[in-house]
Amino acid sequence: MGHIIALSGGVGGAKLAFGLSKVLPPEDLSVIVNTGDDFEHFGLPISPDIDTLLYTLSELNDPGKGWGRADETWSFLETMKALGGEAWFMLGDRDLALHVFRKTLLNAGMTLTEAVAVLSERLGVRQTVLPMSNDPVQTMLDTDQGLLSFQHYFVRERTKPKVKSVSFSSSDAATLSTEVRDVFARGDLDGVVVCPSNPFLSIDPLLAVPGFQALLKGTLAPVIAVSPIVGGQAIKGPTAKMMEELGLELSAMTVAEKYKEFLDGFVLDEVDAGLEEEVVSLGFPVATFQTVMKTEEDRTQLARACLGFLKEISASQAP
Amino acid sequence: MGHIIALSGGVGGAKLAFGLSKVLPPEDLSVIVNTGDDFEHFGLPISPDIDTLLYTLSELNDPGKGWGRADETWSFLETMKALGGEAWFMLGDRDLALHVFRKTLLNAGMTLTEAVAVLSERLGVRQTVLPMSNDPVQTMLDTDQGLLSFQHYFVRERTKPKVKSVSFSSSDAATLSTEVRDVFARGDLDGVVVCPSNPFLSIDPLLAVPGFQALLKGTLAPVIAVSPIVGGQAIKGPTAKMMEELGLELSAMTVAEKYKEFLDGFVLDEVDAGLEEEVVSLGFPVATFQTVMKTEEDRTQLARACLGFLKEISASQAP
Numbered sequence: 266m267g268h269i270i271a272l273s274g275g276v277g278g279a280k281l282a283f284g285l286s287k288v289l290p291p292e293d294l295s296v297i298v299n300t301g302d303d304f305e306h307f308g309l310p311i312s313p314d315i316d317t318l319l320y321t322l323s324e325l326n327d328p329g330k331g332w333g334r335a336d337e338t339w340s341f342l343e344t345m346k347a348l349g350g351e352a353w354f355m356l357g358d359r360d361l362a363l364h365v366f367r368k369t370l371l372n373a374g375m376t377l378t379e380a381v382a383v384l385s386e387r388l389g390v391r392q393t394v395l396p397m398s399n400d401p402v403q404t405m406l407d408t409d410q411g412l413l414s415f416q417h418y419f420v421r422e423r424t425k426p427k428v429k430s431v432s433f434s435s436s437d438a439a440t441l442s443t444e445v446r447d448v449f450a451r452g453d454l455d456g457v458v459v460c461p462s463n464p465f466l467s468i469d470p471l472l473a474v475p476g477f478q479a480l481l482k483g484t485l486a487p488v489i490a491v492s493p494i495v496g497g498q499a500i501k502g503p504t505a506k507m508m509e510e511l512g513l514e515l516s517a518m519t520v521a522e523k524y525k526e527f528l529d530g531f532v533l534d535e536v537d538a539g540l541e542e543e544v545v546s547l548g549f550p551v552a553t554f555q556t557v558m559k560t561e562e563d564r565t566q567l568a569r570a571c572l573g574f575l576k577e578i579s580a581s582q583a584p
Numbered sequence: 585m586g587h588i589i590a591l592s593g594g595v596g597g598a599k600l601a602f603g604l605s606k607v608l609p610p611e612d613l614s615v616i617v618n619t620g621d622d623f624e625h626f627g628l629p630i631s632p633d634i635d636t637l638l639y640t641l642s643e644l645n646d647p648g649k650g651w652g653r654a655d656e657t658w659s660f661l662e663t664m665k666a667l668g669g670e671a672w673f674m675l676g677d678r679d680l681a682l683h684v685f686r687k688t689l690l691n692a693g694m695t696l697t698e699a700v701a702v703l704s705e706r707l708g709v710r711q712t713v714l715p716m717s718n719d720p721v722q723t724m725l726d727t728d729q730g731l732l733s734f735q736h737y738f739v740r741e742r743t744k745p746k747v748k749s750v751s752f753s754s755s756d757a758a759t760l761s762t763e764v765r766d767v768f769a770r771g772d773l774d775g776v777v778v779c780p781s782n783p784f785l786s787i788d789p790l791l792a793v794p795g796f797q798a799l800l801k802g803t804l805a806p807v808i809a810v811s812p813i814v815g816g817q818a819i820k821g822p823t824a825k826m827m828e829e830l831g832l833e834l835s836a837m838t839v840a841e842k843y844k845e846f847l848d849g850f851v852l853d854e855v856d857a858g859l860e861e862e863v864v865s866l867g868f869p870v871a872t873f874q875t876v877m878k879t880e881e882d883r884t885q886l887a888r889a890c891l892g893f894l895k896e897i898s899a900s901q902a903p
Contacts, residue, residue, distance in 0.1 A: 306682075307684045308627065308687065308691070322694075326594065336659075337659070338657050338659040340655075340656070340657040340676075340677035340678045340681075341678065341680050341681045341684075342681075343658065343678075343681075344677070344681035344682070345681040345684065345685060347701070347706070348681060348682065348685045348707075349685075349706055350681070350684070350685040350707045351688075358657065358659035358660045358663070358677040358680075359659045359662075359663040361660050361677075361680070362659075362660045362661075362662075362663035362667060363628045363663070363667065363670070364663040365660075365664065365669070366664060366667045366668075366669040368626070368627060368665075369626065369627075369669060372627070384667070387666070387667045387668055390665075478831070495849070520666060533858065551738040559730065562625045
């Protein structure tokens with residue numbers, strides 16, 4: 266197999282990216298990651314999804330919590346709280362070092378992509394982790410409590426506000442990085458996997474970067490997506506609540522339709538086998554796998570299945 | 585007794601300030617602190633001497649190490665080291681919260697004095713801790729390894745470079761804060777105590793702020809100093825090594841002479857009783873106390889002795 270690109274948000278997507286990292290040589294996997302949730306906190310640039318990928322791929326992550334580091338301590342946050350400072354964002358002492366170090370790299374003139382490459386190397390991540398863009402794109406939620414940035418909606422307000430619409434500020438001005446263009450231009454690119462991340466909060470920001478959808482439509486490699494909706498329920502996070510609020514049907518079909526312009530295949534969970542015919546009617550093949558990833562084995566198994574599906578699609582498309 | 589001002593650098597001075605805090609009502613003690621060692625680290629403003637005072641007066645300090653907090657953890661620094669970032673400055677996780685919080689206060693438009701007042705309140709320090717100035721004054725050491733800032737000389741280079749001279753960058757532009765002026769203008773001011781801090785690195789920066797020496801000379805309250813040189817040796821830190829390199833005699837007499845323009849009294853350690861006559865020849869009374877402060881009792885005892893000496897001087901000056 267040649268090179269594989271995975272598109273990912275945070276925790277949900279990182280599970281499949283982790284599976285892929287276990288079944289592919291490290292140089293054959295690039296993960297392009299949502300930066301729409303990035304924000305500044307205490308003057309530090311924080312990239313929650315990038316960091317989840319870095320911690321997951323380096324296996325420094327806390328598998329219990331699903332985010333952050335396993336060997337984390339909380340003295341900074343405890344003290345900040347005692348001082349009366351902002352303490353709504355769970356900033357661990359070790360995690361904080363990553364943010365401060367990233368800031369020194371950015372201050373030295375590196376792009377976010379270059380800084381993430383340094384962090385990857387220092388953390389021992391041998392796969393390529395690419396921010397979707399070096400330019401700021403901020404996911405904004407118009408809610409019944411006003412316009413909120415993702416972190417304010419998700420962490421500070423605990424997804425309680427009712428979402429009316431999602432937009433991406435500055436996405437018009439954002440450009441594709443050389444590194445993202447280059448990985449799509451690789452002659453050995455054998456497939457793109459859209460991980461089971463929230464389509465509206467984690468994948469849409471990537472699609473909002475001008476030129477990104479054209480890369481997905483233009484690539485000769487097959488593009489598949491794994492549904493984050495299983496049995497009419499979202500695996501985790503605010504996906505289900507948000508889809509309802511946006512008046513969308515809570516079904517894998519909604520996701521397949523959303524992505525149909527650039528998909529060459531769609532992965533349903535086994536429990537959604539009944540939707541196969543409906544999804545196939547969109548014009549691409551469908552595979553049904555066990556997509557709920559509870560164990561490391563689930564992750565590698567789904568990764569292998571996705572790679573097999575990509576090969577099948579390539580074989581069927583061959584002249 | 586009315587109000588007392590203590591002038592202090594870091595650890596050595598903080599010991600006597602602590603003693604004074606134990607024998608005076610909190611509203612009757614103001615400590616004016618050296619900020620010549622202040623620097624930016626990872627973009628955060630760090631005030632080592634101010635923080636030593638805050639931790640000492642709040643009793644959050646680590647009495648073993650002499651600096652920092654007692655209940656400190658080091659995950660941030662450990663991780664920064666692993667990432668390959670700067671790790672020469674011992675930044676604890678809890679200490680870091682203080683620096684980050686101070687930065688948010690300064691960014692919100694507070695002066696350093698106002699920010700320190702907020703930090704004092706949050707840490708439960710009821711005495712007044714005043715930076716010597718709100719303007720940056722940086723202690724610079726001209727050494728055989730080039731011009732070094734205090735932290736680079738003291739922490740990074742561990743005082744190894746040979747000092748040729750000490751200067752204070754930007755001190756010409758620094759101004760006295762309203763708060764420093766006001767405390768000297770108090771009608772109930774009953775004395776000023778120059779703590780046994782390094783005269784060249786901790787007290788000289790205060791004296792370099794235009795107008796500061798005039799406050800000391802002009803006040804009607806008696807000004808005394810406690811010698812940081814005991815038995816021809818410096819109690820701690822680089823004082824002795826530096827004085828030798830600067831060609832100065834390692835004697836309490838050198839300190840008394842240095843301060844003579846504004847002194848109304850000088851405190852020698854008991855072991856230096858032999859110097860009494862020589863110091864008295866400078867034109868002010870001399871007291872000999874046990875000035876080496878190993879225990880809390882040593883600190884309060886020296887504080888009481890200093891207050892008694894101030895009273896004696898006042899009584900002798902009364903018309």
